[in-house]
Amino acid sequence: MLIGQRNTTNYKPLTTNYTTPYKPPTTNRKPKTTMGYVAVKGGTEAIANSIDLVEFYRIKDETPPIHIKQLQAQFRLAIDKIMGEGSFYAPEYGALALKQVEGDVFEAAFIMRAFRATLPRMYYSAVIDTRNMFVQRRISSSFRDIPGGQVLGPTYDYTQRIIDTRLADESYEQVQAFLEQFKARISETDRKAVTTFGKVIDMLRAQGLLKGVGNRDDESEEGRRLVDITREAIKFPAPRSARLQMLARAETGGIMALGYSSMRGYGGVHPTVGELRVGLVEVNVADPSGRSRYIGRIRVTEAEMITKAKTGKKSERSAGSVPYYAIGYGLCFGQNETKAICMGILDRAMRNGTKDAPANDQEFVLYHTDGIEAMGFTNHLKLPHYVTFQSGLNNVRRAVAKSKKKTEAKPTSPTSTPANGASGPSAGDAERMPTEVLTEL
Amino acid sequence: MIRETSYDEVFDAQTHFRLIMDSMARPGKLNVLNGVAIQPPDSLNRASALIGLGLLNADVSFFVARNATAITTYFTVNTASRPAPAAEADFLFLHGNDSPQHLDAAKPGTLTYPDTNAFVIIDVASISLHPDQTTEPRLQLTLSGPGVNGQQTVFVAGLNEALLTTLRDKNAEYPLGIDTILTDQNDQILCIPRSNRFVVGGL
Amino acid sequence: MIPTFKKFDTQFNFAFIDENTKREIRRKLLKAICIPGYQVPYSSPEMPIARGWGTGGLHVTLSVIGKDDRFKIIDQGSDASVNACNLRDFVHRVTHCRVTFDTHEATLIQTRHRIPEEQLNDGQILVFQVPQPEPLRAVERYETKTREMHGEADYARMWVSLYEAFVRYGDIMQGAGYPVMVNGRHIMSPSPIPRWDVPNLNQSDCLYLFGAGREKRLYAVPPHTDVVPLEFEDVKFRIEQFSGIRCSMSGTGGAFMDELYNDLGDFRHVINDSDFLDKLVERKTRPQQWSNKYLQEVLDEMNANTDPQP
Structure with missing residues (x-):
């Protein structure tokens, strides 16, 4: 499907180039009111000063500016994280964003998302095929050996986490010396031998040990629909495609906490890594004539988590029913194994069909793990709330004054009925109600 | 196939949207959609075409x-809509003299998501706030509900009339239903959101 | 030596948002107007403003705004608030629209948590930034359930919640964001505006649009629509009381007040709406305020206890 294929002949975009210096708007007059911290420093001017100051902090020590090529090359994993959470595969932009915000991965991912939202969407890519992945790393913890073998690849898993003081004065010569020596160890024939690998889960599937597991909702037509949550707001129960897309964009730490909670006993998904692979996959799109076109390769991490599955509800389980295995699936941009694994756990946990643990609860998991949304809203508490506060204060003062007046006389029981024509409360409803005061935001 | 080259998809679309929104927020208020030279096919009022160009994609x-x-x-080429x-379409372009079968099929939304309904755009000959502007037989519509200060009568x-029934x-x-925009040959639009009630009288 | 990146030279569309997304938001705004008070889901793309800082309001503003609009934005009633300044600069930067502080002059006003004291007319649109669009969220955490409750107009638990506060405290304790019944059908959150502003939603001349970006919902109150705060027959909705309180800058009352504390812990009151205050102080005119029975009571009381103020 093509989006944005409309008449553009008469398209006159207003050039709003962010590289040109910004001139503040001219207004008829300036607000003169001075109220607390709202206007004391004069809004616009205060912002300008603050922006200058943060820029000053970024470069005040007068060290040579970091080139984004360097960041891209040496901060690979940070940029992978930014691309995943920013939902935008563009390493050089990731590097730029990382530089712009002094290395804050949350902020950088946010900048990537905001930029991504402005880009025209010309094509949807064809489904990537991880069976044809150019594998850089691939392990299975379920089997001692697997067809093609375990490929450790680049990982910090087995580095001893001892701070490496030698890096403090690493020189370009040292870098070159290591590279030469490293290259000399690799034979050309070995390098060419590296190829694609079959999947571990295919072995289990061939033996009939794997079975789909899902809510009834997942089996419906709506449940199988391929949804793009950046084009339509998520609806619950969400189709699995929407859940996976949200998890792939989620904040790594957020889904790690929830995935971990499930393993520790809040939900009980304790899987084994059926297969974890990191490598390059081809991306193809169909051109207007329908022909498949190769547009490049991206690095992804894919996790297939094997869990035991129950054969149904307790009441449905008969004496002869068999246990089997089910897969929890995780895939994200770049090399981010923590994320892919936790995504796999949560994918599986959310298909438990219960809400008895946080990780099993779709709305809980998906609404609270988007880093950009969570960061924005928690930080919005820094905005002034004095009107909101005054409104509540007014109530509390009244209630306190009233109670002081009534210290002797006990309040009579109310006999209220709704005035707006709706049905009144029942005693049963009252028992379920935990809320004293509704939320104020 | 006509590709509208003089239609500005940024500013014309914005201008017309504001007029449509104004009419939708104030049922009975007529607005005029024009200001751009387009060549819609036969049996499609210019205002209907502009609604399509402005809202479809x-x-x-x-x-x-x-x-x-x-x-x-025309719409496929100019808007990439399909x-x-x-019964499935998000927008239905009907004619005032049509029988109501298509309108009857239009999706009304669901109770949990009543916004998944269809917009219906109906081409009529003329719309007027006054009874004396046309000699053709006409219906008198009295609207009331959100957006209307009391009542508003249009002709x-x-x-x-079967379409209105x-x-x-x-x-x-309600809240299930159809949101309707009538357009006439003088480029005027009249909106009847589902929240409004109307009384029909002949003249 | 170091390569330059030509592709980083990016330009943005008029009003920043791409035309496809604008069309989507526009369609959904129309739906929102057709079902007053109902929350329409929308795609809510990320903006270069943080979630929770007015993205929903911006989506609405930027999808609606045209070259000829005069734009005003307030945050907690003030044109000068830091976030209002930032968003005003952003909107101006991407549209080159005229911006103004004058409530009466503006055609499009974005607001966080206030309705201006000055009455709005039928040529004006007020866009609310909404943090939590779901009025039932406090009594039901699941979206699937609240959707059903709205679908079936099953609002018993909401009534219970208000009633419980009454039993406990002898009063409805809801402060800002007081829930309202719209068009006799949907319970709606008016966004965290003070109760002072709530009556102005009812049967107004202007159009109210609400954008909740993080929660991805749009809703609307068209002009001349019934908007009634939830209340019981013997426990009535009431606005904030500023009895006998006058603004220390303008000497007058009858407007929503801020409390300002000094270093000694003393406090004084100042009218919250910065444009309204400017007009009182600079222009020596009192703009046409909304007319509602709650405000009328306040003004009557003020006039009864009139003392010679400048």
Whole structure:
């Protein structure tokens, strides 16, 4: 499907180039009111000063500016994280964003998302095929050996986490010396031998040990629909495609906490890594004539988590029913194994069909793990709330004054009925109600 | 196939949207959609074409009742929207003299998501706030509900009364229903959101 | 030596948002107007403003705004608030629209948590930034359930919640964001505006649009629509009381007040709406305020206890 294929002949975009210096708007007059911290420093001017100051902090020590090529090359994993959470595969932009915000991965991912939202969407890519992945790393913890073998690849898993003081004065010569020596160890024939690998889960599937597991909702037509949550707001129960897309964009730490909670006993998904692979996959799109076109390769991490599955509800389980295995699936941009694994756990946990643990609860998991949304809203508490506060204060003062007046006389029981024509409360409803005061935001 | 080259998809679309929104927020208020030279196919009022150009894109589908081939091509080429059967389309372009079968098929939304309903755009001959501007037989529509300060009466020529009966039936289970825009040959639009009730009288 | 990146030279569309997304938001705004008070889901793309800082309001503003609009934005009633300044600069930067502080002059006003004291007319649109669009969220955490409750107009638990506060405290304790019944059908959150502003939603001349970006919902109150705060027959909705309180800058009352504390812990009151205050102080005119029975009571009381103020 093509989006944005409309008449553009008469398209006159207003050039709003962010590289040109910004001139503040001219207004008829300036607000003169001075109220607390709202206007004391004069809004616009205060912002300008603050922006200058943060820029000053970024470069005040007068060290040579970091080139984004360097960041891209040496901060690979940070940029992978930014691309995943920013939902935008563009390493050089990731590097730029990382530089712009002094290395804050949350902020950088946010900048990537905001930029991504402005880009025209010309094509949807064809489904990537991880069976044809150019594998850089691939392990299975379920089997001692697997067809093609375990490929450790680049990982910090087995580095001893001892701070490496030698890096403090690493020189370009040292870098070159290591590279030469490293290259000399690799034979050309070995390098060419590296190829694609079959999947571990295919072995289990061939033996009939794997079975789909899902809510009834997942089996419906709506449940199988391929949804793009950046084009339509998520609806619950969400189709699995929407859940996976949200998890792939989620904040790594957020889904790690929830995935971990499930393993520790809040939900009980304790899987084994059926297969974890990191490598390059081809991306193809169909051109207007329908022909498949190769547009490049991206690095992804894919996790297939094997869990035991129950054969149904307790009441449905008969004496002869068999246990089997089910897969929890995780895939994200770049090399981010923590994320892919936790995504796999949560994918599986959310298909438990219960809400008895946080990780099993779709709305809980998906609404609270988007880093950009969570960061924005928690930080919005820094905005002034004095009107909101005054409104509540007014109530509390009244209630306190009233109670002081009534210290002797006990309040009579109310006999209220709704005035707006709706049905009144029942005693049963009252028992379920935990809320004293509704939320104020 | 006509590619509208003088239509500005940024500013014309914005201007017309504001007028449509104004009419939708104030049922009974007529607005005029024009200011751009377009060549819509036969059996499609210019204002209807501009509504289509302003609101359709590849994310939504439309249905056309009359001169379907030409109008379908027109919208497909100019908006990348796709045709769909009346029961599935997000926008239905009907004619005031049509029988109500397509309107009857239009999706009314669901109780949990009543916004998944269809917009219906109906081409009529003329719309007027005064009874004396036309000699054609016309219907008198008295609207009331959100957006209307009390009541608002409008006169519509070239509209099959059966369409209005069907519309009333479709909107009986508010918040389910159909949101309607009537357009006339003088580029005027009149909106009847599902939240409004109306009384029909002949003249 | 170091390669330059030509592709980083990016330009943005008029009003920043791409035309496809604008069309989507526009369609959904129309739906929102057709079902007053109902929350329409929308795609809510990320903006270069943080979630929770007015993205929903911006989506609405930027999808609606045209070259000829005069734009005003307030945050907690003030044109000068830091976030208002930032968003005003952003909107101006991407549209080159005229911006103004004058409530009466503006055609499009974005607001966080206030309705201006000055009455709005039928040529004006007020866009609310909404943090939590779901009025039932406090009594039901699941979206699937609240959707059903709205669908079936099953609002018993909401009534219970208000009633419980009454039993406990002898009063409805809801402060800002007081829930309202719209068009006799949908319970709606008016966004965290003070109760002072709530009556102005009812049967107004202007159009109210609400954008909740993080929660991805749009809703609307068209002009001349019934908007009634939830209340019981013997426990009535009431606005904030500023009895006998006058603004220390303008000497007058009858407007929503801020409390300002000094270093000694003393406090004084100042009218919250910065444009309204400017007009009182600079222009020596009192703009046409909204007319509602709650405000009328306040003004009557003020006039009864009139003392010679400048």
